[in-house]
Amino acid sequence: MEHQELWKTVLGEIELQISRPNFLTWFKNSQLVEKNEKEGIALVALPNNFAKEWVKNRYHKIILGSLRNIDGSIKYVNYVVVSHNTPLKPSKTERKQKAPELTDEKSNLPITDLRVDSKTNLNPKYVFDSFVVGSSNELACAAINAVIENVGKKYNPLFIYGGVGLGKTHLLQAAGNAVHLKYEGKVRVLYVTSEKFINDVVWALRNKRAEDMKKKYRDVDMLIIDDIQFIGGKAATELEFFYTFNALYENNKQIIISSDRPPAAIPTLEERLRSRFEGGMIADVAYPDYEMRLAILKTKAQSLNANIDEKTLEYIATKVQKNIREVEGVLNKVLFYQQYKNNKIDQKKLDEIISETSQVSPKNITPAEIIKTVAEFYEISQQELTDRGRKQEIVEPRQVVMYLLREMLKLSYPNIGERLGKRDHTTVIHAYEKISKEINSNSVFNQKILLIKERLFKNT
Ligand code: ADP
Ligand code: MG
Numbered sequence: 001m002e003h004q005e006l007w008k009t010v011l012g013e014i015e016l017q018i019s020r021p022n023f024l025t026w027f028k029n030s031q032l033v034e035k036n037e038k039e040g041i042a043l044v045a046l047p048n049n050f051a052k053e054w055v056k057n058r059y060h061k062i063i064l065g066s067l068r069n070i071d072g073s074i075k076y077v078n079y080v081v082v083s084h085n086t087p088l089k090p091s092k093t094e095r096k097q098k099a100p101e102l103t104d105e106k107s108n109l110p111i112t113d114l115r116v117d118s119k120t121n122l123n124p125k126y127v128f129d130s131f132v133v134g135s136s137n138e139l140a141c142a143a144i145n146a147v148i149e150n151v152g153k154k155y156n157p158l159f160i161y162g163g164v165g166l167g168k169t170h171l172l173q174a175a176g177n178a179v180h181l182k183y184e185g186k187v188r189v190l191y192v193t194s195e196k197f198i199n200d201v202v203w204a205l206r207n208k209r210a211e212d213m214k215k216k217y218r219d220v221d222m223l224i225i226d227d228i229q230f231i232g233g234k235a236a237t238e239l240e241f242f243y244t245f246n247a248l249y250e251n252n253k254q255i256i257i258s259s260d261r262p263p264a265a266i267p268t269l270e271e272r273l274r275s276r277f278e279g280g281m282i283a284d285v286a287y288p289d290y291e292m293r294l295a296i297l298k299t300k301a302q303s304l305n306a307n308i309d310e311k312t313l314e315y316i317a318t319k320v321q322k323n324i325r326e327v328e329g330v331l332n333k334v335l336f337y338q339q340y341k342n343n344k345i346d347q348k349k350l351d352e353i354i355s356e357t358s359q360v361s362p363k364n365i366t367p368a369e370i371i372k373t374v375a376e377f378y379e380i381s382q383q384e385l386t387d388r389g390r391k392q393e394i395v396e397p398r399q400v401v402m403y404l405l406r407e408m409l410k411l412s413y414p415n416i417g418e419r420l421g422k423r424d425h426t427t428v429i430h431a432y433e434k435i436s437k438e439i440n441s442n443s444v445f446n447q448k449i450l451l452i453k454e455r456l457f458k459n460t
Pocket of ligand 2: 227
């Protein structure tokens with residue numbers, strides 16, 4: 001049990017450091033199978049040789065770093081192949097020999113999760129019971145519910161977009177599971193990531209098995225494609241998807257699609273596909289506000305039967321704003337410490353966990369970058385922000401700059417005032433308080449600030 005928990009926490013860390021598709025491909029079926037306390041060796045299992053070599057070569061540093069971060073006693077990591085069919089504990093000989101054990105002959109990648117339903121490809125863990133509905137995902141949830149009630153008839157296609165870790169996959173899969181259950185399997189559901197779709201197309205082309213491919217994707221009543229943005233720009237797959245889409249659409253089959261951005265913002269997407277998407281229903285999932293982050297933390301803690309005090313949850317909800325995945329990551333780590341280290345978590349440890357889980361540390365961001373990014377965001381000149389002008393439309397951007405300089409860089413109030421048109425420090429304090437309040441009470445505004453922060457992290 002301990003291994004499983006530890007590894008889950010480590011995966012939470014790794015997930016934040018590599019791209020989502022890579023994470024899913026390489027880590028979904030990984031496990032921690034052994035931990036030798038005395039020698040400080042952790043043994044990580046991958047489902048086949050190919051995955052083992054790849055992970056070892058590419059991700060060793062990240063794995064070791066994350067493991068050490070969480071369990072200081074670990075000094076080395078070794079890798080071993082354990083396929084789904086072999087027992088968890090590999091024997092000594094198994095550790096040495098072991099030929100590739102391919103579980104997915106089409107793609108040669110063992111990307112099937114044990115818990116995943118082999119027909120629908122859905123993971124039963126994603127259900128609505130554990131999904132918190134709030135202002136940031138209300139619209140998307142309403143649309144999803146309408147689709148569940150009227151498969152293929154109401155919103156078709158349904159296109160859901162939003163940033164990483166905001167619950168798109170959870171929502172899509174929960175919809176699939178709900179439909180599967182509600183109609184007792186009579187409405188055939190198929191969930192795939194666009195990556196899986198691409199793999200299937202490539203495989204079908206290579207093996208001249210286009211018919212199989214067609215059958216698989218067109219013989220369903222509800223096709224769910226997750227992270228469609230990866231399809232854009234790959235001519236053969238896009239074409240195949242277009243045909244699949246049309247075939248389903250014309251037969252009133254339901255299509256649900258997710259993406260990290262709206263159709264208009266996928267630059268490589270072919271025009272006719274884009275206009276098909278735009279012809280359906282488009283809903284976004286936004287960044288969660290404080291209330292929602294707290295609700296999610298409480299739901300999650302409760303479902304884990306975790307004993308964690310309210311104050312700690314509130315503190316996490318205040319500090320961790322980036323996305324839900326990160327909120328969950330912090331919670332998992334906190335629980336891990338509490339449970340396995342027999343530690344009551346103190347403020348210092350809590351802050352440490354929060355800062356190490358946060359994807360980017362803001363230390364290399366400069367005041368000039370903040371001013372530039374905010375100016376670009378609001379489409380005004382930097383000069384306007386930093387001079388003494390009092391134009392109404394500059395008030396908010398300037399207050400945002402003041403807030404960010406204080407919050408991210410911890411500059412003193414007088415110093416901030418000096419940089420922004422030699423303003424008095426009380427003006428800066430007022431701005432800081434005003435923006436802080438706004439962030440906590442207005443989710444649209446909060447989203448705006450998060451977008452600006454995201455740009456800041458990207459630029460540097
Ligand atoms: P995305 O697909 O948008 O990147 P995911 O669906 O993978 O995001 O969500 C990231 C994590 O956050 C998952 O563990 C998911 O269960 C959880 N999560 C996301 N949204 C919610 C929500 N509204 N309520 C509860 N958990 C959520
Ligand atoms: Mg996703």
